[in-house]
Every structure is written in structure tokens, then in C-alpha cells.
Amino acid sequence: MDVDVLVVGGGPAGLSAALILGRCRRNVLLCDDQQQRNRASQEIHGLLGSNGRSPEQFLRDAREELAGNGTVLIRRSRVTKVDPSGGGFAFVCADGTGGIAAKVLLATGLVDELPQLVGVEAFYGISVHHCLYCDGYEYAGKRLAAYGKGDKGADLAVMMKHWVKDVVCCSDGTEVSGEAINRLRQHGIGLRRERIRSLEGAKGALARINFESGSHLACSGMFFSTGCRQASHLSEHLGCKRDVKGGVITDPVTEETSVPGVYVAGDVSRDVLLVAVALGEGAKAAVAINKAFLRREGLCE
Incomplete structure (x- = not known):
């Protein structure tokens, strides 16, 4: 399977990016193992227009919105490997899906280290x-x-x-x-x-x-306050540079990581960890990715 963009992670950041990229008529494969950080929460708070909605309902509605876009495909699977290949990236998923993506967006999030307490x-x-x-x-x-x-x-x-x-x-x-x-x-x-x-x-x-x-x-x-860790090893495997907090560093101009063609959005960046921010970061990364395609196609500078 060859796609323009592989989006790894189907939380708010990944879904937001897929929506924008789909509206840019880019072929997108979004892989989601449905292990979002806030899946145990009863309600989302601090998100204008959705305050009090459950994360489950929020994600279900978002997936339904994306289902109507013919260039976006969602698979419930975990991406196990991504490697540079011929100017793009070869990827493999746990369900056997594989292919080449021109760009990769990592929206893989974080995992909280729960206190080791009984109950x-x-x-x-x-x-x-x-x-x-x-x-x-x-x-x-x-x-x-x-x-x-x-x-x-x-x-x-x-x-x-x-x-x-x-x-x-x-x-x-x-x-x-x-x-x-x-x-x-x-x-x-x-x-x-x-x-x-x-x-x-x-x-x-x-x-x-x-x-x-x-x-x-x-x-x-x-x-x-017990800390958290990256939910995926992919950014480390690809060689993306990180800051002192463990967040993946991005270029302020191109929005790329230190690995050309690889982008991040949401909690994986270790910036402000809110759903509202993840949505914005996903959209921002999608615009940066589309601009990179436009430059390659000679349609913008």
C-alpha cells in the first residue's frame, strides 16, 4: 500500500491531522491501536464545544466524520516498524498491513506511570x-x-x-x-x-x-506526579532528536523532526498536554505536511 501520509495514532492529534490532510486530497492511512492516554477518563474537560463529553464518544464521532472522506483510510492496528526507504518510509503494522508512505506523522502520545498502589x-x-x-x-x-x-x-x-x-x-x-x-x-x-x-x-x-x-x-x-513515557518506540527507532523532557524536537519553520519527512503532534511532543492543544497541533502538522507536498509539486515556495 502506497500512501502520501502515514498517521500513527488515532487520538485527537492524529484524527485532526487526518481530517485536514483528507481535505487537502492527500491519501492518508491512519493506524490506531485505540490505546489513547485518556481512555480511562469519564469526561473531557477544557475543550470548547465538547466539555463533559466522554473520550469514547468524542473519538467515535471523529472517526465517523473521517469515514466520509474517500482519501482517508483508518485501520485498527499498531504500527510496529517504520524505516526510511527510497525517499519515503516503509512501514509494517501488527495486522500485516505494510507499504510506503511519503511522509510520516507520529501522534503516538504518552503513557502515564501509574502509582504502584493497590486498587x-x-x-x-x-x-x-x-x-x-x-x-x-x-x-x-x-x-x-x-x-x-x-x-x-x-x-x-x-x-x-x-x-x-x-x-x-x-x-x-x-x-x-x-x-x-x-x-x-x-x-x-x-x-x-x-x-x-x-x-x-x-x-x-x-x-x-x-x-x-x-x-x-x-x-x-x-x-x-509519577512521570510518563513515550507510548511508542518509533521516534527513537527513526532517530528523532528529543529535548530534556523526552519530547520530540521539531523545526520551528518546517515543523519536521530532525528526520526529514517525519512530523509529530500531540502529547508525543511533550508540550502542553491538553486535548485542545493536541487538536491544534494535529491541524498545524497537517498544514506543514501539505505545504511540503506543494513545494515538491512546484505549487508554492
Whole structure:
């Protein structure tokens, strides 16, 4: 299969790019393994016109919109390999699909490193979160826990005070520096140093954090600072340069990565990690890709 653009990843960034490229009448193959970062969330927040919609419904509607474009093909499969080949890129998918793409857009996103806590999976995306900008607003007037090893939890807890007044920092048995403890005191934030035994609640709603000491902390939710990683090895395999945060670096003029013909959009760039930004980055990358084609075709400078 030969295509103009291979879009790897079917989240907001990849779908947005495919929409623009399809409207530019480019032949696009979008491969999506449906492992989006926010798939556990109940609602999307901070997205104008779609605030409160579920990620599942948002993506379903987006795929239906793309289905009407004859030059865009969506496959539910993971791209396992991409290599430069004859001025383009040879690709292979897990379902056996393969071919050559003139350009590649990586919209593969990130994977959150969930806290290693008993019961966390039942609450993640409902009352245990990674993004204050996405979910902090809903907790006004409630008590929240800030989870992070060492000073990471303290730094997160201080930031959380902007959204809620009642915040407790949980360091899960790890040491917190004296400087961080002073900052917590200055902002009226409690510190629980004990190791956490488990999380407890019902139907995804966190109610309490149980400590190994036998005590517990009643709370309505938890935000964590444990880091995240690239969801795909493809940018590394291709040799795309990264910044200190692990985000793929792009040229401010061409929008390309350090590998000519390879572009990125969405969380893989490690910029602002919001759905609204991912949509914009996908559209911006699509315009850059189409301009590259236009220059090659002698239709623009």
C-alpha cells in the first residue's frame, strides 16, 4: 500500500491531522491501536464545544466524520516498524498491513506511570488523575491528596492549592526535604509520610487512603506526579532528536523532526498536554505536511 501520509495514532492529534490532510486530497492511512492516554477518563474537560463529553464518544464521532472522506483510510492496528526507504518510509503494522508512505506523522502520545498502589486502577480517570488543568476544577470544596515520591508530591500539593483549599501531601514512605516541608507548612498543607497500603472507595469514587500504619486519610480524589513515557518506540527507532523532557524536537519553520519527512503532534511532543492543544497541533502538522507536498509539486515556495 502506497500512501502520501502515514498517521500513527488515532487520538485527537492524529484524527485532526487526518481530517485536514483528507481535505487537502492527500491519501492518508491512519493506524490506531485505540490505546489513547485518556481512555480511562469519564469526561473531557477544557475543550470548547465538547466539555463533559466522554473520550469514547468524542473519538467515535471523529472517526465517523473521517469515514466520509474517500482519501482517508483508518485501520485498527499498531504500527510496529517504520524505516526510511527510497525517499519515503516503509512501514509494517501488527495486522500485516505494510507499504510506503511519503511522509510520516507520529501522534503516538504518552503513557502515564501509574502509582504502584493497590486498587489504583479502579479509580484512575474517575477520581485519581494526572492533570490538574483537566480535572482540578471539579474538586472545589473537597479534600484532595497529592501523591509523589520525595519532593514531587510536595511540589504538586503546593500547585494544587490554587484549585482547592484542602490538600494533603502523601509521600508514600519516602523522604521529603526540609525545604519542601517548609513550603508545605507555608501553604497550610498536611504531610502524610507513611507508606500507603491501599486505596478504598466505590464505583470509581475514591473515599479514603489506607496507610500501613493502620490509619487512613479521607479524601475525594488524588492527583499524582509519577512521570510518563513515550507510548511508542518509533521516534527513537527513526532517530528523532528529543529535548530534556523526552519530547520530540521539531523545526520551528518546517515543523519536521530532525528526520526529514517525519512530523509529530500531540502529547508525543511533550508540550502542553491538553486535548485542545493536541487538536491544534494535529491541524498545524497537517498544514506543514501539505505545504511540503506543494513545494515538491512546484505549487508554492
